[in-house]
Amino acid sequence: ERFELDDLLYNISMKIFDYRMENKLSQTELAKKLGITQVMVSKLESGQYNPSVEQLWKISKKLGWKLNISID
Template sequence: MKRSQLKTSQQVIGDASRQDPVIRAEWDRTAFAREVALRIVGYRTENQLTQTALARKVGMTQSVIARLESGDQPPSIATLVKLSKGTGMEFDVKISRGAVEIVAA
């Protein structure tokens, strides 16, 4: 099989989540955390920072940055404030019907 024929991780998860409500529930539960993780990784990449360098910049430890980048658990509002204050990143958060999401500014 050629590399171009392989499914992306998003496609695999999408297929699985349509077939399994448990997987879908977990995917939905971690959506906010994944979005924050993508923004942090993007910021680090754009600014050529290691996790340690970013941690120092925002007053956290490298292990906290690693956990945030894993996207498994949603960050607290206090954590988002620290990230925003130290980096200038913006997080527009919407809380509705028991769900938390980042919305486009």
């Protein structure tokens, strides 16, 4: 179970990191775009933070992504 959660957090962190790199943004610039702190961006990118569904939804909207959640 822990491995599955770690894998999910890793995927989220890489998606956010890749977006920042592709758009040539600093963590501070991305934080401003998302309305969060640079420290929070760092935690999200490192997988040290487990965001709520609401937080993921807000991040997705601000980055122009569609959030899909599947429970099988």
